[in-house]
Amino acid sequence: MKQSFLFTKTRRDAPKDEVSQNAKLLIRAGFIHKEMAGVYSYLPLGLRVLNKIIGIIREEMNALGGQELFLSALQDKGVWEKTGRWDEKAVDSWFKTELKGGAETGLAFTHEEPLTALMRDHISSYKDLPKYLYQFQVKFRNELRARSGIIRGREFLMKDLYSFSRNEAEHTPFYEQVKKAYNTIFKRIGIGEKTVLAFASGGSFSKNSHEFQTICAAGEDTIHLCEKCSIALNDEIITEQTVCPKCGGEKFTREKAVEVGNIFTLGTKFSDALGLQYRDETGKELPVFMGSYGIGPGRAMGVVVELFSDEKGIVWPKNIAPFTVHLISLASSAKVKKEADALYEKLQKVGIETLYDERDARAGEKFADADLIGIPLRAVISEKTPVGKVEIKERTSDSPRLISHAELLKMISGK
Amino acid sequence: MKQSFLFTKTRRDAPKDEVSQNAKLLIRAGFIHKEMAGVYSYLPLGLRVLNKIIGIIREEMNALGGQELFLSALQDKGVWEKTGRWDEKAVDSWFKTELKGGAETGLAFTHEEPLTALMRDHISSYKDLPKYLYQFQVKFRNELRARSGIIRGREFLMKDLYSFSRNEAEHTPFYEQVKKAYNTIFKRIGIGEKTVLAFASGGSFSKNSHEFQTICAAGEDTIHLCEKCSIALNDEIITEQTVCPKCGGEKFTREKAVEVGNIFTLGTKFSDALGLQYRDETGKELPVFMGSYGIGPGRAMGVVVELFSDEKGIVWPKNIAPFTVHLISLASSAKVKKEADALYEKLQKVGIETLYDERDARAGEKFADADLIGIPLRAVISEKTPVGKVEIKERTSDSPRLISHAELLKMISGK
Numbered sequence: 001m002k003q004s005f006l007f008t009k010t011r012r013d014a015p016k017d018e019v020s021q022n023a024k025l026l027i028r029a030g031f032i033h034k035e036m037a038g039v040y041s042y043l044p045l046g047l048r049v050l051n052k053i054i055g056i057i058r059e060e061m062n063a064l065g066g067q068e069l070f071l072s073a074l075q076d077k078g079v080w081e082k083t084g085r086w087d088e089k090a091v092d093s094w095f096k097t098e099l100k101g102g103a104e105t106g107l108a109f110t111h112e113e114p115l116t117a118l119m120r121d122h123i124s125s126y127k128d129l130p131k132y133l134y135q136f137q138v139k140f141r142n143e144l145r146a147r148s149g150i151i152r153g154r155e156f157l158m159k160d161l162y163s164f165s166r167n168e169a170e171h172t173p174f175y176e177q178v179k180k181a182y183n184t185i186f187k188r189i190g191i192g193e194k195t196v197l198a199f200a201s202g203g204s205f206s207k208n209s210h211e212f213q214t215i216c217a218a219g220e221d222t223i224h225l226c227e228k229c230s231i232a233l234n235d236e237i238i239t240e241q242t243v244c245p246k247c248g249g250e251k252f253t254r255e256k257a258v259e260v261g262n263i264f265t266l267g268t269k270f271s272d273a274l275g276l277q278y279r280d281e282t283g284k285e286l287p288v289f290m291g292s293y294g295i296g297p298g299r300a301m302g303v304v305v306e307l308f309s310d311e312k313g314i315v316w317p318k319n320i321a322p323f324t325v326h327l328i329s330l331a332s333s334a335k336v337k338k339e340a341d342a343l344y345e346k347l348q349k350v351g352i353e354t355l356y357d358e359r360d361a362r363a364g365e366k367f368a369d370a371d372l373i374g375i376p377l378r379a380v381i382s383e384k385t386p387v388g389k390v391e392i393k394e395r396t397s398d399s400p401r402l403i404s405h406a407e408l409l410k411m412i413s414g415k
Numbered sequence: 416m417k418q419s420f421l422f423t424k425t426r427r428d429a430p431k432d433e434v435s436q437n438a439k440l441l442i443r444a445g446f447i448h449k450e451m452a453g454v455y456s457y458l459p460l461g462l463r464v465l466n467k468i469i470g471i472i473r474e475e476m477n478a479l480g481g482q483e484l485f486l487s488a489l490q491d492k493g494v495w496e497k498t499g500r501w502d503e504k505a506v507d508s509w510f511k512t513e514l515k516g517g518a519e520t521g522l523a524f525t526h527e528e529p530l531t532a533l534m535r536d537h538i539s540s541y542k543d544l545p546k547y548l549y550q551f552q553v554k555f556r557n558e559l560r561a562r563s564g565i566i567r568g569r570e571f572l573m574k575d576l577y578s579f580s581r582n583e584a585e586h587t588p589f590y591e592q593v594k595k596a597y598n599t600i601f602k603r604i605g606i607g608e609k610t611v612l613a614f615a616s617g618g619s620f621s622k623n624s625h626e627f628q629t630i631c632a633a634g635e636d637t638i639h640l641c642e643k644c645s646i647a648l649n650d651e652i653i654t655e656q657t658v659c660p661k662c663g664g665e666k667f668t669r670e671k672a673v674e675v676g677n678i679f680t681l682g683t684k685f686s687d688a689l690g691l692q693y694r695d696e697t698g699k700e701l702p703v704f705m706g707s708y709g710i711g712p713g714r715a716m717g718v719v720v721e722l723f724s725d726e727k728g729i730v731w732p733k734n735i736a737p738f739t740v741h742l743i744s745l746a747s748s749a750k751v752k753k754e755a756d757a758l759y760e761k762l763q764k765v766g767i768e769t770l771y772d773e774r775d776a777r778a779g780e781k782f783a784d785a786d787l788i789g790i791p792l793r794a795v796i797s798e799k800t801p802v803g804k805v806e807i808k809e810r811t812s813d814s815p816r817l818i819s820h821a822e823l824l825k826m827i828s829g830k
Contacts, residue, residue, distance in 0.1 A: 005480075005482075006482070007482055007534075007537050007538075007543070007546045007548065008537055009536070009537050011536065030537075033533050033536070035486075035487045035489065035490070035491055035529060036489070036491050036514075036520070039487045039489045039491075040487065041484065041485065041486040041487050041529070041533065042484060042485040042486075043484050044482045044483060044484055047483060047484055047485050050485075065420075067420075067421070067422055067459045068459060068462060069456065069457060069458050069459055069462055070456060070457040070462050070465075071450075071456040071457075072450045072454045072455065072456050072570055073488075073553060073555075073570055074450065074451070074454045074555070074569060074570045075450070076450055076451045076454075095512045095513075096512060097510045097511060097512040097522070098510075099451075099557065099569070100557050100558065100559045101559070105451070107512070107522075114450060114456070118448045118456065119422075121424070121426065121448070122422050122423050122424050122445075123422075128422070131422045133422065138488060138553070140488075140489070142514065142515050143515065144515045144516070154489060154514070155487055155488055155489045
């Protein structure tokens with residue numbers, strides 16, 4: 001994409017009321033726009049990153065045998081009353097509103113209830129189980145404070161996966177598979193090394209619940225990392241659980257962290273309340289055994305920015321960068337401009353995602369923008385560049401080097 | 416996809432309170448689920464169709480030079496007060512709710528206001544114009560009645576495109592280009608022949624506004640088709656406009672129709688109210704000249720069902736069908752089962768989207784399901800099918816015929 005085509009501009013300052021580093025940088029670089037506290041719009045660069053994260057998660061969900069659907073945001077109060085979660089005393093983060101005619105409705109902050117109700121139309125026998133359904137859907141949570149940028153929004157995208165199994169024996173191996181898939185996802189997104197599995201209490205659902213916590217100074221959570229192994233305990237259970245459930249270690253280090261994923265064994269809480277049953281081989285009616293598994297793609301994006309930015313701007317990991325190469329032309333002559341155009345065409349032709357800065361602007365401005373936007377590889381063609389060569393530099397490096405156009409293509413595409 | 420993997424089941428009856436033909440069929444066939452009146456969830460088959468429609472629209476938006484973004488649903492009241500559209504007297508379809516702390520917010524029913532406000536950060540000079548931005552976003556409209564299934568929802572997906580130009584002279588050619596793109600979209604979706612351009616009043620926006628109306632018995636709109644040419648007038652302007660604005664014809668036929676798209680010249684209404692200006696070549700500050708252009712992908716899907724269904728079920732046009740082939744195995748022997756499996760593998764291998772009914776069910780049930788689901792091409796392998804052959808039938812035909820596996824592949828892939 002030519003940079004003059006991109007409608008967003010970088011800016012020197014973030015909105016004055018913005019305190020989080022991720023939102024400050026993402027706004028300054030033109031990835032997102034702040035509508036109000038905790039509510040952000042995604043601009044083209046931001047949507048590209050978000051879609052890459054979604055793409056990675058979708059692949060892993062499909063590999064688990066998941067089927068994608070898309071549930072509504074507006075909720076039928078009656079369904080939520082059956083599980084007791086319509087009540088503000090049980091859930092204080094509802095956005096509620098009214099249908100014309102006076103009936104109350106609310107905006108989904110999660111989807112266990114409607115999906116369990118829906119599945120009654122499609123599950124009746126043990127032959128219908130297990131089933132795994134997921135979606136990417138905007139959730140609404142009426143948070144009192146929203147000061148963490150896209151890490152904790154009042155409106156945010158969530159991937160939620162739900163499993164429907166016959167019983168705990170059928171459920172547990174899938175739960176373990178999801179753990180592995182989540183590790184793969186965080187690794188592919190680029191935050192694998194900083195992300196640990198944390199034991200959690202599971203709230204009112206069950207004893208069996210885990211969080212994926214990314215160690216990060218901006219985190220709102222506190223976790224307790226076992227000094228002997230790679231496991232953590234979250235803050236809720238550290239008082240009751242004094243030894244590491246994995247290795248028996250007794251020493252823990254406190255760390256700030258962001259919960260980037262969570263997995264719950266729900267058991268039959270929702271199927272009991274909503275009457276989701278199946279007939280087993282003997283004809284007996286039994287409640288379906290459920291699990292739910294969440295990841296916030298926007299939150300993961302915010303964590304990446306918190307972890308990898310420097311004083312100059314964002315540093316995107318390769319797999320989720322908005323573009324693979326930031327090609328910058330510093331041409332003043334027609335001849336060099338033609339050379340830069342030709343390299344852009346070559347990159348386009350082989351399908352390498354390239355942001356091409358062909359704007360009429362100073363070199364300093366172009367370099368500052370490139371550092372702020374954070375594409376992993378910068379490639380510069382200037383009046384000083386020898387014909388057929390290009391000056392490349394990784395975002396994290398200070399040493400540019402000259403290579404040929406062919407070498408650049410080979411380096412990126414591996415061909 | 417194997418049909419036993421698909422979690423949805425077809426059903427004989429639609430919900431009793433459902434009156435629209437599109438929702439009845441889509442629910443019975445397992446494409447959507449009714450959450451409440453005017454609120455539907457998309458199940459895997461439905462999401463596949465919706466995504467194909469989205470894919471077609473996205474291609475045409477990109478071809479127009481559009482850039483995709485994703486704006487928030489929750490709205491900042493202050494921005495809407497500036498245009499007067501926060502007031503319930505001006506807009507009676509708001510869903511409003513409250514942020515913790517007491518501030519009012521609402522769910523976007525359209526996005527002119529927030530996008531105009533956002534663009535102030537990115538447009539300052541004539542060099543920044545024109546720009547074309549679009550999104551696929553869920554809109555919320557608090558309709559008093561919602562009896563048309565996914566044709567008129569309280570929550571529905573919309574593609575909305577906005578244009579930002581220097582003046583009317585720069586705007587008009589783009590407006591005409593969008594007309595052409597919309598015709599292409601409706602043609603590709605399969606409703607081109609039934610869709611006409613209708614002159615409309617444009618409400619409070621401008622004189623220049625057009626609708627794309629699909630002639631359809633289930634339509635809530637009335638249009639007046641010029642008997643001489645292919646143009647229509649909508650019901651609002653037929654009293655003041657007595658001759659066809661295209662050919663001068665004076666005879667019109669009344670038709671029921673569904674508005675599947677609309678395009679508006681907004682002029683400077685929003686940029687004036689929100690202060691979106693640019694500096695021209697002489698340094699003068701001028702308001703940006705805007706247009707907006709909508710299509711509801713879910714509504715288009717509903718219209719397709721209304722237009723093309725028969726007494727047996729849905730008939731999907733090729734380009735938006737959830738699958739290209741519905742392969743049905745009626746095997747009772749291991750040998751024939753293997754033959755059907757092998758054909759499925761072959762189809763998968765060359766990337767032909769196939770729903771494979773390998774379920775243990777009666778032939779009558781499988782055929783009835785296939786007719787209800789409405790995939791354009793049915794392919795059957797039974798004990799009677801000669802080895803290497805397959806019995807194919809178009810959804811709209813009554814005459815099955817035998818062809819070889821190779822012929823089937825060639826017929827579909829064109830290779």
